[in-house]
Amino acid sequence: KTCCGCGAVHDMPLWKRVMVCECGVVLDRDRNSAVNIMVRFLSQNASWTGYQQFADNLRKTGLGLPEVPVHS
Numbered sequence: 001k002t003c004c005g006c007g008a009v010h011d012m013p014l015w016k017r018v019m020v021c022e023c024g025v026v027l028d029r030d031r032n033s034a035v036n037i038m039v040r041f042l043s044q045n046a047s048w049t050g051y052q053q054f055a056d057n058l059r060k061t062g063l064g065l066p067e068v069p070v071h072s
Contacts, residue, residue, distance in 0.1 A: 004035035 001012050005025035012019065012029060019025060019032040027035075 002032075002036055004032050004039065
């Protein structure tokens with residue numbers, strides 16, 4: 001329910017399979033969740049992985065996901 005690009009929380013019923021956010025992120029809901037889990041893991045374990053700078057930039061950049069225009 002949380003956009004991996006901007007952190008916005010969306011109401012997503014189970015039948016809705018694609019996360020479409022106003023920030024331009026369009027991803028399968030499972031992939032979006034996986035990215036959020038990875039970001040959380042890296043943020044909490046940055047001293048173990050040595051990727052603190054990498055972890056800090058993940059949320060800010062939206063993981064380099066291409067911006068896809070959202071049409072209403």
